[in-house]
Amino acid sequence: MKITVLGSTGRTGLPFVDRALAAGHDAVALARSPEKLGDRRDHERLTVVAGDATDPATVEEAVAGADAVVSLLGHADGAPDDLLTVAGDHVVAAMRDHGVERYVTLAGAGVRSDRDPGRSLGGRAVGAGLKLFAGDLLEDSREHVDRVVDTDLDWTVVRPPRLTEGPYTGDWEAGYLRMGMGDAISRADLAAFVLTCVEGDEWVRELPMVTGR
Template sequence: MAKQTHSLEDVKTMNLTIFGATGGTGQELVKQALAAGHKVTAYVRNPAKMAQTSEALTVVQGEMNEPDKMTQAITGADAVISALGPTSNTPERPLTAGMAYIVAAMKEAGVSRLIAATGAGVADPNDKPQLIGRLFGLALRLFAKHVLADSQGMVTAVRNSGLDWTLARAPRLHDKPTNGKIRVGYAGQGPGTQLARPDFARFMLAQLESEEWINKAPMISN
């Protein structure tokens, strides 16, 4: 699998709506999007956690079960990016339900491009996992079955949305410095086990003007 380096140079400015904008990856998405000249609407539960400030940043406070607010935040966007992730290993499915609301709001607002983050533990038919991947999947099913089920439900909502979606799957995320080079592919066919959050955000933003991974779920790693 060839290494790929994605640059935001020459990407036209857009109006973006970002969900999960106060998490680790979400903060990187907002920071990089603003630096690239995009206008960002961040839909957050707690605005006090938003570290970025800019005239190009609009913060909308709301829960993930408030469709009117969500539609308002999405209206006028060129694309929606989700950095949402499961928060607890409980039987509830907040991520699955939240994505269903996002999809409905996008259709209501007439927005078709969706880029959503998820974990490497969610399988794709193109994967060819090696032994370590199978062991990781078994561990998830044993010790984090509700997290996995919620993530799988979210992915199903995206796949069945009828939108122009990309599911960006990440392995273990970290904040260590990297050289910015990434591997993109499927499990067992090149990608590794770690990924820097800035590189993850950079990949997702690079999909704004790329059709390479539309209706696909690549795995990204350093």
């Protein structure tokens, strides 16, 4: 499979690229700082498209010819508050133009689905804290998700709780979960779960939460 990755140089993006290449896929890394890919740039199955995810021409170049697109973008320093919405719109447009159907993207667990069970007290506290301290970013995530689920693409929105730098364990729980204050998943496990989403069809047109056990 040829997988285009936005956010390829991020803390989830790098392990995702490694895992996708190790699994035998071709990867196209859209990167505004390609040097962060390090030696991966020499990999025969990795193509780098240098540029910004808010630039439609860059996104189109990265998406053309792909079998699937994965967005692991995050509001890194200097990123606009509406990064996910703007980049997501460019991805959807490019996917339509080039007949690419599979799109897996990330949102925080603060983005709700009407299939979610009621929130625990801790979950409600985390939600209130996110709204208070990262309201604009949460709004961007929600808007991005609203627009993606409204498309006829084969989308998946993965909703992790707090991300950690822990190791890969392969031991996670996914679904419409009742998240609590202590829920977390390592970026290494998140990257692996996202790849299973891309490779299979279990979570097509679904918004799974995923947390470490």
